Amino acid sequence: MIRQWSLLAIICFMNCYLVNCSWMSLYIPKLDATCVLTAKAIRHEEVLHIKQAYCSMESCVAACVHTMIRQWSLLAIICFMNCYLVNCSWMSLYIPKLDATCVLTAKAIRHEEVLHIKQAYCSMESCVAACVRLLPSCKLIKYSPFAKMCNLYYENATDHISPPFDLIGQSLHLLLHSCHRNISNIPVGMIVQSVYQRRNSATIHTPSTHKNCHIYGLPFVENFYAQRIHLIPTPSLKRCIAFCEAPTYSSCNSVLFSAQEGTCLLLSTARNLTLFGGIIPTLQSSALFFVIYTCYNDFDFPHAYSIPRFEEIAPTVYSIFNRTVSLYPVHFYATKAGIRIGLWETVDEKHCLMICLDKFLANYCDGYYFSHGEKTCLTFTIRKKYALPNSPLNRRIIQFSDDGIPINIYKEICTVQHSVSNVIPWINLVQLYANVSFLNECISICRYMRNFRLCEGIAYSKERKACLTTVLGNYEDEVHLNEGYHFFTLNNCSKDRENERADNDQLELHVLPILDEICQVEFYKPLFLSGWSVIIEVANTSTLLECLTNCAAVMQTNKCSAIYFIDESCFLLERMTHLESYFIRERASVFVELLFCEPNIR
Structure with missing residues (x-):
């Protein structure tokens, strides 16, 4: 009866006395586990409907x-708030900001x-972390999972017996019991097998180090x-991976990353793939x-490339x-x-230079x-074979860069020269443009004003969303840039298939x-496209967003610049320098060029 779970069994269960048959068990194939259920009347005014x-x-x-378990959702919270305190008043939670597991009751x-x-207003993990930082003043936490509201309290030691949770409302009332660096010391947890x-x-691309890193996830308990x-x-996994693999000599080969908490814990783990299992907190982190x-360069060296003679390069002094x-x-x-x-x-390149100059x-x-x-800022020590002579009063530093930004209003590709100094000589400011969210947008403004000889370069701050256009002045003129601004000179622009892209929709x-x-991104209307070659x-691939993400992830690695999406197949394409390479797409397909990608600063 229970195994088949037929209508007869359901009717029998609904009509029998709860005293005798309120408990049942059922094997769940999707979980490969047997779950135990008990009858409990649902009062709709006391519960929140999640899904049908x-x-x-x-x-x-x-x-x-x-x-309930994997997502720590409203259902799990409601279950916790409505169960009897004698049975489930203890819980444990890993706190990424502390790298500790805290026990609450x-x-x-x-x-x-x-x-x-x-x-x-924060996550429960951040709420507990805030209380720990205020110890011994903070002892009590009231957390609302619905509004993500965190309230912290101080109370002298008391032994009050908690009333039923229906008198508390929709918030968790918790006492911070203890926090433990060693997971084996927690008084409440779960034993799991990995x-x-x-x-x-x-494969994660790390622009900070110009690397592509192949990573794999392991069960949380293994950390x-x-x-x-x-x-x-x-808050960025790319930066987290970059910080782990950046130094040439480092034991870091793994990370514990939380995008929600904005934390990255650098770790060193054994290279063997043995899984141990063990104790984990009762709530999912x-x-x-x-x-x-492994990590490898996101670029290929040009044919017959040789390291330049640094002493023959004209420096900026x-x-x-x-x-x-x-x-x-x-x-x-x-x-x-x-x-x-x-x-x-x-914060900026000047800060990077100051780090390198640090004593x-x-x-x-x-x-x-x-x-x-x-x-x-990625710092280097130049090998003796190539190093320039240095002294405390005369520093010679190699400035590595990789400028190259597409200009889309004019369907051009331009290169820009970036200045490290916050004092720019022979320059006058012309106009300030506010609410400019992207560097590419600021450069496009300069490209337009250049038609009227009113822009030679820009000063841009992403934090302030401010774009300043500049023109050449005389020997007495100079511009002093505030912190967070970067100066770029625009040059070397060339057309990029302007006729072919003329009828495309707005970006x-x-x-x-x-x-x-x-x-x-730019959605293409033509079916016959020039200058593209399929990478892979x-x-x-079920969605266009997934296809775009695939391309953006290898934009530096494989030079992916566009995608072709049709029938759950995602083709990644690279731009070719010669236009004789053609690509023909189906009418029911989508062809999209990725013009630029920047960090999503909120």
């Missing part, structure tokens, strides 16, 4: 389990007996066997555990802190002449690469959540 579906009983229970908050400390997950690998190295704040398998600093600009290809020291968070790095750093999109912005980027076909 037409499916089998087994599928219904499986959906409930997935929602239900305790009713009587507002007349407590002191309110702080209110914030299994390898299918489709758990990916507790890894050695902790350093915790850094970043937002943190994900990734192991870096500055006077900084009573020192003469000479910057020798070269392409990123030349980084093969150096050894990577480390990766740093920076603690002065004897080692004589080269750097600043990533404008990632706002990171669109698409957010790519997985990469945390926003891309400007990605089958079983």
Whole structure:
């Protein structure tokens, strides 16, 4: 009767006395587990409806389990709030911002007996982290999962018995019991067995280091066997991976990353693939555990490339802190002449230069690469064979760069020259444009004003969304840039298939959540397209967004610039320098060019 779960069994169950037959068990194929159920009347005024579906009983229970355990959803929270405190008043949760597991217990908050400390809107993990940072002042937490409202309180030690949760409302009332670095020390947890997950690998591009890294995910419990190295704040998985693999000499080969909490814990784990399992917190964490398998350059060296003679390059000379600093600009290809020291968070390129000039790095750093999109600084020590002579008062630093930005209003491709100084000589400011969200948009404005000889370069701040156009002045003129501004000179523009693209629709912005980027794209109308070559076909691609993400992820790796999407097949294409390479698409297909992608700054 129970195994077949027929209508007869259902009728029998509904009509029998609950005292005798309110409990039942059912095997769930999708979970490969047997679940125990008990009859409980549902009062609609006391519960929140989450989902409705037409499916089998087994599928219904499986959906409930997935929602409750994996996603820590409203259903799980409601279940926690309505169960008896004697049975489920204890819980544990991993806190990414602390790299610790905290234990909480239900305790009713009587507002007349407590002191309110702080209110914030955040995740439950951040709420607990905020309370821990305020210890010993903070002891009690009231958290609303619906509004994500966090209230922290102080209370003298009491032993009040918590009333039923129906008197508390829609918030969790919790006492912070303890936090533990060692997971084996927590008084409440779950024992799990680890299994390898299918489709758990990916290739991540790290613009900060010009690398492509192949990573794979492991069960969360396995991170507790890894050695902790350093915790850094970043909401980007690309930057997290970059910080792990950036130094030439480092033991970091894995990360524990939480996009929700904006944390990246650098780890060192054993290279063998043995899974241990073990103890995990009772609530699922937002943190994900990734192991870096291998990393490689996102570019190919030009044929017969050789490292330039740095001493033959005309430097840009500055006077900084009573020192003469000479910057020798070269392409990123030349980084093969150096050894990577480390990766740093920076606000602008000037900050990057200051890091390299720092006295603690002065004897080692004589080269750097600043990533404008990632706002990171990759420092180098140049190998003796290629290094220029340096002294404390006369520093010679190699400036690696890779400028090249498409201009879309005029259907052109232009290169830009970026200046590291915040004092730009022989320049006058012309006009300020506000609410300019993208560097590419600012350059396009300059390209338009150039028709009237009113723009030679721009000063742009992504944080302020401000775009300043400039023109050449005389020897007495100079511009002092505020912090966060970057100066670019526009040059070398050439047409890019303007006739073929004439009838295309207006450009669109698409957010790519997985990469945390926003891309400007152009949908093509012609069926006969020139200058494209297929890189690879990605089958079983269900959505256009997934196809765009595939291309953006390898934009630097394989030079992907466009996608061709038809019948759940995603073709990635690269731009060819010669237009004799043709591509013909079907009428029912979609052809989209990715013009540029920038970090999605909120």
